[in-house]
Amino acid sequence: MEMMGYLRRNGKKGIRNLLVVASTVACSNSVARRVAQITDTVVINHESGCMDPTEKINRTRLILKRIAEHPNVGAIVFIGLGCENIDAEEIAKELEVTADKPIGWVRIQDEGGTTKTIEKAVDIVNKFETILDTQKRVPMDPSELCIGVQCGGSDWTSALAGNTSIGYVVDKLIDNGGTVLYGRIEGIIGSERVLASRSACPEVGKSIMEMVMRLKEDFYLENGQYIEDINPTPGNKAGGITTLLEKSVGNIKKSGTCPITGIIRFGEQIPDRGMWFLDAKIPGPDIYGLSAYAIHGCHLTIFSSGLGNPIGCAIIPALKLTGNAETFQKLEENFDFDASPIIRGVSIEKVGVDLYNLMIKIVNGQLTRAELLDFQEFGFPY
Amino acid sequence: MLTSDSGSSNDRLSETERIDLCSEGIRLSINDKKIAIKMDSIDNVAVIIDDTQKGENVFVGELKIIAKKNIKRGHKIAIMPIIKGKYIIKYGVPIGKAKNDILIGCHVHDHNVSDIINEMDHMEFDD
Numbered sequence: 001m002e003m004m005g006y007l008r009r010n011g012k013k014g015i016r017n018l019l020v021v022a023s024t025v026a027c028s029n030s031v032a033r034r035v036a037q038i039t040d041t042v043v044i045n046h047e048s049g050c051m052d053p054t055e056k057i058n059r060t061r062l063i064l065k066r067i068a069e070h071p072n073v074g075a076i077v078f079i080g081l082g083c084e085n086i087d088a089e090e091i092a093k094e095l096e097v098t099a100d101k102p103i104g105w106v107r108i109q110d111e112g113g114t115t116k117t118i119e120k121a122v123d124i125v126n127k128f129e130t131i132l133d134t135q136k137r138v139p140m141d142p143s144e145l146c147i148g149v150q151c152g153g154s155d156w157t158s159a160l161a162g163n164t165s166i167g168y169v170v171d172k173l174i175d176n177g178g179t180v181l182y183g184r185i186e187g188i189i190g191s192e193r194v195l196a197s198r199s200a201c202p203e204v205g206k207s208i209m210e211m212v213m214r215l216k217e218d219f220y221l222e223n224g225q226y227i228e229d230i231n232p233t234p235g236n237k238a239g240g241i242t243t244l245l246e247k248s249v250g251n252i253k254k255s256g257t258c259p260i261t262g263i264i265r266f267g268e269q270i271p272d273r274g275m276w277f278l279d280a281k282i283p284g285p286d287i288y289g290l291s292a293y294a295i296h297g298c299h300l301t302i303f304s305s306g307l308g309n310p311i312g313c314a315i316i317p318a319l320k321l322t323g324n325a326e327t328f329q330k331l332e333e334n335f336d337f338d339a340s341p342i343i344r345g346v347s348i349e350k351v352g353v354d355l356y357n358l359m360i361k362i363v364n365g366q367l368t369r370a371e372l373l374d375f376q377e378f379g380f381p382y
Numbered sequence: 383m384l385t386s387d388s389g390s391s392n393d394r395l396s397e398t399e400r401i402d403l404c405s406e407g408i409r410l411s412i413n414d415k416k417i418a419i420k421m422d423s424i425d426n427v428a429v430i431i432d433d434t435q436k437g438e439n440v441f442v443g444e445l446k447i448i449a450k451k452n453i454k455r456g457h458k459i460a461i462m463p464i465i466k467g468k469y470i471i472k473y474g475v476p477i478g479k480a481k482n483d484i485l486i487g488c489h490v491h492d493h494n495v496s497d498i499i500n501e502m503d504h505m506e507f508d509d
Contacts, residue, residue: 111453156456159473160419160429171415190499194475213408240456242470243497244429263497335439343431 003358005140005299006074009100013140013361014071015299016316017132018292019125021077022064023089025049025084031114032079035121040129041077042314046380050084056382061382062089062267066295068099070315074135075128076104077121082109087131102128137365143177143273145363148293148301148316149254150184152286156239156308159250161342161351162304169302169359172254174275181270182255183278183292189215189227190248200259200274207263211279239380254304266381269313270297275304280381287311287377290318294378301356310334312370314378317362320369321355336368416440418447418459422474427458427490428502434459440487450487456489487490 005013022044023032029045036043044067048060064086068076076099080088081183088105095103104124111117120170149166151158172181182188188195189243196205219227232241241247261274270276278296282288286309293301294315301313305321321337322328328338337358342351362368418428418440428442434449442461443449453459458472464484469476480493486495 156429157467162419191475237492240458240491242458242492242495243478244499245475245497246472249473249475249477345417353491 001357001362001364003140003142003145003363004365005144005363006071006135007152008071008140012071013138013144014073015140015365016072016317017074018072018137018256019077019128019132020044020067020073020315021079021121021125022067023049024064024080024086024088025187027081027084028079028108028275029116031108031121034114034277035077035079035125037198038118039122039125041125042376044314044378048380048382049057049086050081052085052371053216059267059382060380065095065098066267066297067102067315068095068103070294070297072294072299072315073099074132075104077104077106077124077128079117079121080105080107082107082197101222102131104128116179117280120243140363141177142173146179146181146298147173147272147359148181148183148290148298150289150293150318151187151251151254151287151305152289152303153305153307153309153335154250155324155327156241157323157327157340157343158304158306159253161251161339162321163250163323164203164255164342164348165321165323165337165339165351165355166254166302166304167256168348169356170254170275171255171258172352172356174256174258174273174360177273179270179273180255180258180275181264181278181293181296181298182276183280183296184289185211185277186215186219186227186281187251188212188248188277189231190243190245191252193334194249195252195255197258198257200261204260204262205260208260208300211263211277240282254302264296265291267295283379286378287379288311288381291315292379292381295381300359302359304339308334310370310373310375311377312368312373312375314376317368318370319359319362334369336362417448418442418461420461421472424471424474426460426462426464426471428461430455430457430459447487450485451489453489460484460486460488460490462486464490469498 006017019041021032021041023029078088078291092103092105106120108117196208199205231244232247238323263277263279266280282292290313300317304317306324308327313374318335322340323339325340416434418430420428430453434453464480466483470478481494
């Protein structure tokens with residue numbers, strides 16, 4: 001099955017052709033939302049943009065730019081207030097170079113209130129929409145695809161079936177020259193040696209060991225406890241997980257068995273194909289994990305959840321699967337794939353191939369359950 | 383579609399009629415016998431798939447084990463004797479160490495397994 005994507009002027013391909021309305025400051029969130037309600041657009045809101053420490057402002061600006069540059073985004077309109085740190089016109093001008101696509105902006109204080117701002121923004125959106133409507137999908141090689149792997153709401157089936165089937169897809173995509181990003185590195189503590197032994201070169205192995213050592217030290221400094229003192233959790237133990245090592249080896253099942261190419265820090269672009277780790281602290285709720293994958297250029301995420309989670313992400317489709325047959329039955333409207341046959345003896349390869357093929361369909365435009373339900377969460381990870 | 387539900391006990395299939403479904407060395411029993419999954423060929427534990435009572439047979443591929451304790455699904459059962467101080471191997475890697483001698487069929491969990499994460503810190507990373 002061939003993949004098809006939207007060719008951007010920088011040569012990258014997107015798997016969606018989204019029109020985004022983004023507020024540059026929390027003060028314009030409602031206007032941005034109103035514009036999104038009356039147009040076929042995706043809204044990005046956040047709680048920053050002004051009166052925050054420089055570091056937070058810079059991160060907010062960076063995330064807004066990464067959203068605009070994302071290949072799944074066909075066009076973007078920034079809704080500014082007028083007196084904030086992140087100026088709508090300024091960010092739009094900066095992006096003209098790095099994100100060669102239709103970019104618009106309005107300021108509420110310039111337009112003279114919210115009604116006029118909404119009208120102007122809707123006009124811009126309509127104009128951009130006619131441009132996007134003319135764009136057609138072109139063939140896309142698997143080597144042009146980048147995916148993020150996530151697990152959340154794990155249970156006893158996650159390591160056995162959910163993460164394992166993701167691991168199969170990861171290995172297949174890497175074999176085909178694609179790119180995979182692994183976030184949520186706190187989950188790998190305990191398995192750093194397994195990962196280091198898979199690194200493409202000794203330097204990467206050393207970086208993985210150092211990254212995990214730092215994670216463990218930071219955890220102790222912040223909390224006065226070792227991570228293994230609180231992990232596995234009582235819930236994990238009740239589910240059969242005995243040690244932190246066991247938990248983390250189950251977690252990294254979703255990284256497959258491929259060589260590990262390298263590590264990027266928050267905000268860095270993935271420099272090359274292959275399997276990458278994101279060395280960044282991402283807040284707990286799963287939506288921050290999905291958003292981090294969008295910020296770092298992943299086209300979609302594959303998300304395994306033993307217990308189930310309805311979330312989607314505004315910028316990238318989230319293909320959700322479970323290894324738990326009961327969960328799949330109970331929450332079927334929120335799942336795209338059932339990996340539980342692995343537990344009943346069907347081979348990982350057979351289930352993995354089905355999952356890979358579903359991923360291609362989703363690349364080509366088939367909507368995920370979260371997209372069908374119009375779930376468009378996005379969280380700015382600080 | 384195959385299920386583990388066999389209907390009345392008279393319809394029970396013999397062991398030889400169990401169907402080998404999979405390429406990973408995992409077998410599925412279509413009668414009501416309990417199964418456990420061994421994740422890697424070198425593992426000394428397997429994961430119980432259905433809540434198992436003490437004295438019940440558990441099939442791990444070809445291997446038949448008698449559960450020595452009630453073991454819940456998702457929990458580990460010893461599929462070979464594990465001597466005190468030896469590693470518990472799951473997914474092909476050590477995940478802990480036996481606190482005491484563990485017999486075949488025993489529940490393997492925090493009552494008889496210690497964490498080895500600190501031990502690992504002192505191991506050299508082989509590059």
